[in-house]
Amino acid sequence: MSKAQPLVELKGIERHYGQGGGLVRALAGVDLGIKRGEFIAIMGPSGSGKSTAMNIIGCLDRPSSGSYLFSGVDATALSRDERALLRRNYLGFVFQGFNLLNRTTAIENVELPLIYRGNPKRERREKAVRALHLVGLQGREHHTPGELSGGQQQRVAIARAIVTDPLLLLADEPTGNLDTARSHEIMELLTRLNQENAITVVMVTHEPDMAAYAHRAIRFVDGYIASDETRAAA
Amino acid sequence: MLWEAIKLALTSIRRNALRSVLTLLGIVIGVGAVIAMVTIGTGASQKVQENLAKLGSNMLIVRAGQSTFGPGSNNDARAFEERDVAALKANLSGVRGVAPSAQRNAKTVYGALNYDTTVTGTTSDYFIVQDWTLSEGRVFTEGEERSGTTVCVIGSTIVTELFGSVDPLGQRLRIGNFACEVIGLLDSKGQSAFGSDQDSVVLLPLRTFHRRLAGNTRISSINISVTEAADIPRVQRDAEDVLRERRRVAPGEEDNFTVRDMTQIANTMAATTTILTGLLGAVAAVSLLVGGIGIMNIMLVSVTERTREIGIRLAIGALERQVLTQFLVESIVLALFGGIIGIIAGLGIAAAAAVLMDVPFNADPRIIALAFVVSAAIGVVFGYFPARRAARLDPIEALRRE
Numbered sequence: 001m002s003k004a005q006p007l008v009e010l011k012g013i014e015r016h017y018g019q020g021g022g023l024v025r026a027l028a029g030v031d032l033g034i035k036r037g038e039f040i041a042i043m044g045p046s047g048s049g050k051s052t053a054m055n056i057i058g059c060l061d062r063p064s065s066g067s068y069l070f071s072g073v074d075a076t077a078l079s080r081d082e083r084a085l086l087r088r089n090y091l092g093f094v095f096q097g098f099n100l101l102n103r104t105t106a107i108e109n110v111e112l113p114l115i116y117r118g119n120p121k122r123e124r125r126e127k128a129v130r131a132l133h134l135v136g137l138q139g140r141e142h143h144t145p146g147e148l149s150g151g152q153q154q155r156v157a158i159a160r161a162i163v164t165d166p167l168l169l170l171a172d173e174p175t176g177n178l179d180t181a182r183s184h185e186i187m188e189l190l191t192r193l194n195q196e197n198a199i200t201v202v203m204v205t206h207e208p209d210m211a212a213y214a215h216r217a218i219r220f221v222d223g224y225i226a227s228d229e230t231r232a233a234a
Numbered sequence: 235m236l237w238e239a240i241k242l243a244l245t246s247i248r249r250n251a252l253r254s255v256l257t258l259l260g261i262v263i264g265v266g267a268v269i270a271m272v273t274i275g276t277g278a279s280q281k282v283q284e285n286l287a288k289l290g291s292n293m294l295i296v297r298a299g300q301s302t303f304g305p306g307s308n309n310d311a312r313a314f315e316e317r318d319v320a321a322l323k324a325n326l327s328g329v330r331g332v333a334p335s336a337q338r339n340a341k342t343v344y345g346a347l348n349y350d351t352t353v354t355g356t357t358s359d360y361f362i363v364q365d366w367t368l369s370e371g372r373v374f375t376e377g378e379e380r381s382g383t384t385v386c387v388i389g390s391t392i393v394t395e396l397f398g399s400v401d402p403l404g405q406r407l408r409i410g411n412f413a414c415e416v417i418g419l420l421d422s423k424g425q426s427a428f429g430s431d432q433d434s435v436v437l438l439p440l441r442t443f444h445r446r447l448a449g450n451t452r453i454s455s456i457n458i459s460v461t462e463a464a465d466i467p468r469v470q471r472d473a474e475d476v477l478r479e480r481r482r483v484a485p486g487e488e489d490n491f492t493v494r495d496m497t498q499i500a501n502t503m504a505a506t507t508t509i510l511t512g513l514l515g516a517v518a519a520v521s522l523l524v525g526g527i528g529i530m531n532i533m534l535v536s537v538t539e540r541t542r543e544i545g546i547r548l549a550i551g552a553l554e555r556q557v558l559t560q561f562l563v564e565s566i567v568l569a570l571f572g573g574i575i576g577i578i579a580g581l582g583i584a585a586a587a588a589v590l591m592d593v594p595f596n597a598d599p600r601i602i603a604l605a606f607v608v609s610a611a612i613g614v615v616f617g618y619f620p621a622r623r624a625a626r627l628d629p630i631e632a633l634r635r636e
Contacts, residue, residue, distance in 0.1 A: 060549060060629050081553050088551020099546045099633065103249060113550045115238050160550070 005072055007167060007200055008034035008057055013066035015052050026052040027063070028223035036167070039194045039201045041211035044220035050204050051172065053220065057202060058091055058170045059083040071167065088116055092161030092199075096173035098153040100145045106132060106156045107141040113164050131159040134197075135189060151182035155189065162193060169193065171203040175210050187213040236563070243564035246536070247571075254568060257532040260525030261572025261612065262579060265605050267518035269580025270587070272601050275511025277584070277593035282507050284594075285425070286500035292463050293363065293496040294470055296322075296456040296477065300492060311490045313452035316440070318480050319357075322456065325476045328465045331359035334453040336443055342436060343408035344396040351392060353409055353436045355443020363459040371403050371418030374439045382441035387418035389433040409436060412446045466495055525572065526612040533565050533620035544624050545632025558625040565617025566610055573609025577602055 015027040027049045034040060034057075044050045055061035056068060059075055060083075068075045070086065078086065087093075100109045110128040119127070132141055135155040145153050154174060161169055171190065175183035191213050194201045203214065211217050219227040247254045299311035319334045326332065335356045342349050358373045360366070371387070378385055386407060393402055406413045423432040444451050460469045470493050477483075477491055537544070547557060581597055588595035 055630055058549075081555075084548065084551050084553050087549065091551075093549050095633065099542070099549075101543055101546065112547070116547075116550070116552045116556055 006033040006069075007036045007071055008032070008202075009067075009069040010053075010057070011067045013053075013056060013063045013068065015049075015056065015061070016064045025223050027056070030066070030223075030225055032218070032225065032228075034168075034200065034202065036200050037194070037198055038216060039191065039214045040203065040216045040218060041214035042202065042204045042218050042220065043206060043208075043211055044226070045206075048220040049223040050220040054170055054172055054202070054204050057168075058093060059086050088113060089164065090167045092164065092166035092169045094154070094157050094161050094169065094171040094174045096176035098145070098150075098157045098177070100153055100156055100160075102146065103144055105142045105144055106137060106148065106159075109145070109156055110160045110163050112160060117164065127163050128159070131163040132156070134162065134193070135159045149182075150178050151185060154178060154182075154186055158186070158189060158193075162197070162199060166199065168200045168202065171201065173204055173206070175205065175207065180209075183207070183210060236559070239560050239563040240567060242560055243567040246564055247568060250536075253532060253535075254571075257528055257568060258572040258575065260528035261522070261569055261609060262525075262576040264518065264522030264525040265573050265576025265609055266580035266583065267521055268515055269577055269601065269605055270583040271514040271518045272511060273581065273584035273595070273597055274587045274591070274593070275507065275514060276598060277588055277596045278591070279504055279507035279511060280596060281593040283500065283504050286496070286503060292460040292466055294458040294460065294466065294473060295494045295496060296458065296473060296491060297494070298454065298491050300488065300490070312481065313454060314456055314491075315451060315453060318477065319453065319456055321476055321480050322458065322473060326458065326469055326472055328461050329469060330459040330461050331362040331457075333357055333360035333363040333457045333459075334440055334455075335360060335457065336440065336448060336452055336454050338443075338447055340410045340436075340447060342392060342396065344402075344405065347396045349392060349395040349434075351389075351434045351436055353438060353443065353447060355438045355440040355448070357440055360437065360457070363457045366423075367421045368418045369421045371416070373418055379439045379441065382439060382445050384412060384414035384442055384446065385417045385439065386414040387420060387437040388416055389420045389435040390422040391431055391433040392436060393419060407436070409438075410447055414438065414442070463497065466497060470495060522608070522612065526569075526616040529565055529569055529572075529612065530616035530620060532568075533561065533617055534623070536564070537561065537620045537624040540624075541627060541632045541635045544627050545629050545635070548627065548629035549633060554625040557627075558621045561621035561624045562614065562617050565621065566613030569609045569613030569617070570606070573606055573612075576609070577605050580605075 010030055010032040013027050013030040014025065017024045017026055030049075030053060032053075042050045042053065052061065056063050059070070059078070062076055066076075071090070075083070075086065101112070107125070107128050110131050111124045114124040114127060129141065132138060135158050137152060137155050137159065140148065140152060145156070148156065158174075169190075174190070175186050178186060187210055190201055190203065193199045201214075203210075205211050214231075216228070216230045218225055296314070298313050314334065316334065319332060323332045333356050335354050337352055337354045339350060340353045342351055354360075357379055358376075361368075361373050368387070369390075373387060374385060377383075386409070388402065388407065396407070397405065402416045402419060405416050407416055420433065420435070425431060438447070440453070458469065458473060460466050473493050474489065477493075478489060481490060483489060544557060584597070585595050587593075
């Protein structure tokens, strides 16, 4: 895998829902390349196709047409289980609603992807503790989501996403349920992970303040990419 | 991974304790009913066999007429005589005893008390043939049998009903319009397989019975006890030959008497009990099926409720197989829990019933093992459909669900 090769390469991606007269073109031909180490914000009004694009990049969904190379591998040809393996080994997900397992401690939530990878218990514990430290939650390992604030819950979710050392972290409105102060903390955390741990971050947001943390902002409108601006390195 | 799945299943069962318990109940009742039915049935059939053995072992019963048990029985056939018994005794080999018997219901009186019972006229062979043992006293002597002396041997029910604390030996018991001296007391046999009291008997020498009570010399049946079980068919054939000749049955003509093999009847009755047990078990098994459907129902609810959780698991890289395993293990654990509780409950009920019904308690480990395996199988069969539904969820749809 050469440095020059893009991590994500979308070409002519279309995604349709429904049939005949009720056909909806959520994505109407999207070309996008993401290089390793980038921090990208995807913006756009609701229904513009940004979430659909995230799902396709995250291998949760398959495009109706077009090609998707993930690290040079044709992701559109993969089976359901192969896509699950790809998600498990190379991708990390952070959702707006945190999506942690209730009544399950922080450390158990973080360990979850490692359980499916079949890692032994001791290794899982070590990695989970390290990930929780990285997001600044040392000492909260045995708290359940109900005992944590929203910002802390999102940190647990981020720890769960990075515990497998993914190539790409996908964050869908990660600050959508948080107040401004908490939102900035989460963005600083993502920035740090991007810079210090060299994790590529793609984030969907509709808040310009949050998008400002990214190096590159992509705006979706009506299933197309309307603008794609790279900010000069700070 | 499997251990993780089991742990996960236990956690999930614990989180929905009430619902889990209600689901378990179906399996508990099903397994419990099967175990209880089969265990009680096995005990009952054992009891039947024991009781039949008390009737006398390797016994042939000779009666006048054909098919005395069935409808259209021919009771006016000529009764046997003492000479028939003597002929059987002289011509049969390999027998422990040949005992004639004639019976009649009569009122027995002692002091101010009276009791209706069955009076049997017979010979001392009867004690051998019927496996009667004495607790006190003696049986008839040959002299008493020959001269028709008024002596009797009585069962334990007569002792308790009439004599109370008085020692019956040597007392005079009134039977109808004559009195006889009690010379022996029988050991108790308890209830018969047919539910009658076997201890409500008075035994008289045959001639005493004929002269004092019956007013005729009829013998209604002759019991033959065969020494070796293997000889039963041969003795049966020989007895038939002797009696055909004595009763002048022409060759080709039907017998005007029957020789029944009690062992055969005992086996038939035991087999009947076994079939009944199987039938009850089968009915109970239906409730097990209902319990299985309960598990399926609750697992489907569980899958719907946990759609979002399943979405999270799929998104972070759980394979279809792993999600399937998780839910399958959960339903198996649930069913096994129910099965184990059901086995314990079933055995408890059977033990209580054994005491109440006075039958032996006989837990068959094979049935218990089978119940265990069947519970697990129910978990697999009825858990598979909900588990597959969970495994095939679309992660995007699942995550969107609140």
